[in-house]
Amino acid sequence: MVNRTIAPPIKDAVEYDIMLKRPETFSLTNGVKVYRVQAGTEEVVQIEWVFRAGNWFEKKRTIASSTNFLIKNGTSSRSAYEINEFVDFYGAYLNRTCFNETAVITLHCLSKQLEQLLPLVRELITDAIFSEQELTIYRQNMKQKLAVNLKKCDFVAGRKIDAMLFGEHHPYGVFSRTEDYDALDREELRKFYSEYYTHGYCTIFSAGILPSNSSALMERYFGDLPLNTDAKEGVQHAIVPQSDKQLELINDPDGVQGAIRIARPFITRHHPDFPKVQVLNALFGGFFGSRLMTNIREDKGYTYGIYSYFQNHIHAGAWMISTEAGRDVCRATIDEVYKEMRELREGDIDADELMLVKNYLIGTLLGDLDGPFQIIGRWKNLILNGLDDQFFYHSVATIKSIGAEELKELANKYLHPEEFYELVVV
Amino acid sequence: MIGFERFELSNGLKVLVHEDTSTPMAVVNVLYDVGARDEDPSRTGFAHLFEHLMFGGSVNVPDYDEPLQLAGGENNAYTTNDLTNYYCQLPADNLETAFWLESDRMLSLAFSKKSLDVQRKVVCEEFKEHYINKPYGDVWHLMRELAYKQHPYRWMTIGKELSHIENAQLDDVKNFFFKHYTPVNAILVVAGNVKVDQVRALSEKWFGGIPSGTRYERKLHSEQPQQEERRMTVHRNVPMDAIYKTWHMCARRADDYHATDLLTDILGGGASSRLYQSLVKEQQLFSNISCYHFGSLDAGLLTIEGQLVKGVEIQKAEAAIEAELDKVRENILDDRELQKVKNKTESIMAFEDMSVMNRAGSLAFYELLGDGNWMNHEFAKYQNVQSSDLQRIAQTVLQPTNSNTLWYLSNN
Numbered sequence: 022m023v024n025r026t027i028a029p030p031i032k033d034a035v036e037y038d039i040m041l042k043r044p045e046t047f048s049l050t051n052g053v054k055v056y057r058v059q060a061g062t063e064e065v066v067q068i069e070w071v072f073r074a075g076n077w078f079e080k081k082r083t084i085a086s087s088t089n090f091l092i093k094n095g096t097s098s099r100s101a102y103e104i105n106e107f108v109d110f111y112g113a114y115l116n117r118t119c120f121n122e123t124a125v126i127t128l129h130c131l132s133k134q135l136e137q138l139l140p141l142v143r144e145l146i147t148d149a150i151f152s153e154q155e156l157t158i159y160r161q162n163m164k165q166k167l168a169v170n171l172k173k174c175d176f177v178a179g180r181k182i183d184a185m186l187f188g189e190h191h192p193y194g195v196f197s198r199t200e201d202y203d204a205l206d207r208e209e210l211r212k213f214y215s216e217y218y219t220h221g222y223c224t225i226f227s228a229g230i231l232p233s234n235s236s237a238l239m240e241r242y243f244g245d246l247p248l249n250t251d252a253k254e255g256v257q258h259a260i261v262p263q264s265d266k267q268l269e270l271i272n273d274p275d276g277v278q279g280a281i282r283i284a285r286p287f288i289t290r291h292h293p294d295f296p297k298v299q300v301l302n303a304l305f306g307g308f309f310g311s312r313l314m315t316n317i318r319e320d321k322g323y324t325y326g327i328y329s330y331f332q333n334h335i336h337a338g339a340w341m342i343s344t345e346a347g348r349d350v351c352r353a354t355i356d357e358v359y360k361e362m363r364e365l366r367e368g369d370i371d372a373d374e375l376m377l378v379k380n381y382l383i384g385t386l387l388g389d390l391d392g393p394f395q396i397i398g399r400w401k402n403l404i405l406n407g408l409d410d411q412f413f414y415h416s417v418a419t420i421k422s423i424g425a426e427e428l429k430e431l432a433n434k435y436l437h438p439e440e441f442y443e444l445v446v447v
Numbered sequence: 448m449i450g451f452e453r454f455e456l457s458n459g460l461k462v463l464v465h466e467d468t469s470t471p472m473a474v475v476n477v478l479y480d481v482g483a484r485d486e487d488p489s490r491t492g493f494a495h496l497f498e499h500l501m502f503g504g505s506v507n508v509p510d511y512d513e514p515l516q517l518a519g520g521e522n523n524a525y526t527t528n529d530l531t532n533y534y535c536q537l538p539a540d541n542l543e544t545a546f547w548l549e550s551d552r553m554l555s556l557a558f559s560k561k562s563l564d565v566q567r568k569v570v571c572e573e574f575k576e577h578y579i580n581k582p583y584g585d586v587w588h589l590m591r592e593l594a595y596k597q598h599p600y601r602w603m604t605i606g607k608e609l610s611h612i613e614n615a616q617l618d619d620v621k622n623f624f625f626k627h628y629t630p631v632n633a634i635l636v637v638a639g640n641v642k643v644d645q646v647r648a649l650s651e652k653w654f655g656g657i658p659s660g661t662r663y664e665r666k667l668h669s670e671q672p673q674q675e676e677r678r679m680t681v682h683r684n685v686p687m688d689a690i691y692k693t694w695h696m697c698a699r700r701a702d703d704y705h706a707t708d709l710l711t712d713i714l715g716g717g718a719s720s721r722l723y724q725s726l727v728k729e730q731q732l733f734s735n736i737s738c739y740h741f742g743s744l745d746a747g748l749l750t751i752e753g754q755l756v757k758g759v760e761i762q763k764a765e766a767a768i769e770a771e772l773d774k775v776r777e778n779i780l781d782d783r784e785l786q787k788v789k790n791k792t793e794s795i796m797a798f799e800d801m802s803v804m805n806r807a808g809s810l811a812f813y814e815l816l817g818d819g820n821w822m823n824h825e826f827a828k829y830q831n832v833q834s835s836d837l838q839r840i841a842q843t844v845l846q847p848t849n850s851n852t853l854w855y856l857s858n859n
Binding site: 023061106108110112131166168171172276277278318320321322323345346347378380387388391392394 | 467507512514516536540546547564567568575580581582686717718731734756757786793798801802
């Protein structure tokens with residue numbers, strides 16, 4: 022009879038050597054850099070065209086995200102429908118996403134279909150027309166979507182806390198309003214498109230089981246485009262945080278829950294403390310076994326879930342605690358968050374807890390690097406932030422070596438309630 | 448082609464093993480053949496609440512999560528109207544930790560009062576977060592009650608009302624456990640960097656001694672064919688009017704399932720679909736519209752949902768949907784359009800199969816359907832679908848007498 026009270030022996034995950042497979046790199050004739058991770062078990066590929074075309078570069082609200090959205094809604098030779106039908110016919114996914122610094126076109130498809138689809142992506146980069154009709158439909162639908170989202174306390178809280186941290190005029194704090202969509206002008210979109218896409222700065226990340234001629238294909242369809250002649254450094258934006266650190270908003274008088282956001286301005290990946298605070302964050306609220314989740318969900322039952330995480334922008338960061346809690350226990354939840362901060366500053370982290378967090382971080386990292394899209398995703402993050410695999414290996418080594426005393430010092434450096442902004446939206 | 452081996456322990460536990468040496472990880476997936484459809488109508492939401500309690504300690508192991516995290520693993524679980532599925536992933540070297548944890552909670556739970564008290568509250572917050580405190584959050588509560596009169600699909604997995612969860616007692620928890628959480632009602636899938644012999648030995652060691660339990664024979668009221676159109680109108684504090692229409696469709700194992708699935712994709716699966724192109728882009732009556740179904744094991748609902756453009760009359764919007772449905776009922780669709788949705792399906796399957804965790808979950812699901820190997824024949828079933836099948840299904844399923852329509856109107 023097996024003795025179930027004794028745990029089977031484990032290999033501590035910290036004993037694993039974690040390797041981040043290096044991508045192949047090459048440059049197209051026009052200087053566009055291509056990264057390639059050839060790996061995987063399924064005959065599929067993912068290609069991302071990353072442009073320096075995020076809202077950092079816009080001079081008017083929502084221009085960057087609208088340009089990005091409408092880029093696949095028609096070229097001079099194909100309607101939006103024809104583009105969508107073409108992509109669907111090949112069983113592909115063509116998405117676009119706008120971030121703060123970058124804006125991305127992403128293609129997922131079966132390896133055998135790649136060659137059919139690349140000419141379309143070229144067309145989107147060179148020949149999108151932004152028709153008045155598409156803009157009208159987009160404007161109307163985005164306004165309706167916004168109206169629905171504004172009924173959700175978590176959506177309202179998410180925008181407001183960013184504005185409190187960075188200011189409503191900073192690219193990290195800005196948000197779209199109805200009147201911004203009304204004010205969208207076709208010529209402004211075309212101008213932004215020409216400057217930041219057609220004549221923009223682009224980097225290509227590719228992964229999966231790529232066809233053997235994939236570099237020749239990239240050169241053929243993208244090597245002659247007028248890209249990367251200007252680095253698009255962009256201007257600097259001043260961070261203007263809100264002076265009042267606490268705010269309560271009533272969004273829905275009948276709401277049964279409140280969205281809580283507690284956040285402070287924080288360091289970026291380039292700061293020497295960054296690899297270390299990743300461990301502190303995990304302990305605090307970074308995973309299901311964290312102190313916040315254990316206390317506030319698993320002991321008190323105030324919420325379905327609570328997490329802490331870093332907002333890792335390129336130029337500035339934030340440390341955020343986020344949850345939706347019962348309306349009557351919002352205050353109690355916030356008090357518990359501060360109590361957990363104090364406990365990290367004043368209490369001792371015992372060895373078992375630290376070992377658990379370390380093994381969890383390394384074990385899940387091992388799983389997170391499993392697959393070509395995951396590997397290229399890591400590299401994209403490093404490269405866009407001006408880092409390389411030294412940063413990755415240093416982070417791994419830090420997780421393995423950091424001690425309880427050092428974490429306590431970091432808690433004393435960063436986890437002071439008075440430095441946090443506090444927002445509740447009911 | 449997803450290869451696997453299957454064996455059964457003497458207590459009736461089915462075990463499937465899928466080897467993949469390209470990953471350093473292992474996945475352990477335990478599917479229990481119980482979902483919200485197996486609940487007592489006066490105690491709905493219980494299967495899902497129970498899923499939470501499965502993390503509240505088992506008879507010999509006070510905490511499930513901690514030892515797994517210590518072994519570098521992570522886990523999650525979900526409950527549907529049909530089934531409950533638990534899965535964890537960890538470095539393959541520590542596979543035995545998952546066996547230890549999963550087998551102990553199949554043997555018996557700790558049945559802790561504290562865990563029940565806390566998880567009742569957590570699930571109530573989950574209920575509020577997703578179904579009360581969200582615009583349009585009660586739609587499926589309303590629609591299920593409209594569409595189903597006999598079958599237990601008439602309530603949602605989260606439960607009919609908060610009070611059912613608040614009133615759950617420890618005795619209910621115990622009865623539910625010993626009725627459903629037994630080897631004969633479970634399927635174990637182990638995948639990743641593992642060996643069949645190793646899994647066989649570990650299965651015998653950890654699961655072999657668990658009493659088999661009694662096979663749960665499901666005796667649900669099947670839904671009688673709907674004879675007349677049903678309609679409902681509600682007014683809510685939402686910014687836009689919306690319309691939801693459902694029609695009863697076949698069960699997951701039925702021959703027509705794959706054709707019905709492709710029909711929903713033709714109608715409302717994405718930006719090149721008929722409803723989207725016609726009603727959002729050309730006529731601009733809706734700001735978004737989609738057509739989908741849940742793939743439920745018993746007879747399900749083919750659904751169209753759309754949000755209206757402000758100012759559009761709902762009668763006009765609904766008539767425009769019907770006009771599109773007339774087209775699929777009256778005309779045979781051309782080869783390219785059918786080929787398009789087949790190609791999409793092929794691609795979705797290839798992307799899904801990239802992760803070992805998905806492969807393990809799919810194997811468990813197909814084994815529950817009847818045979819894990821059906822996973823490998825699924826795409827062929829889609830390929831065999833003809834245009835005439837889609838037209839026939841459109842004609843038989845998309846009938847007014849088989850339909851349920853919910854007008855969800857803004858009172859602003």
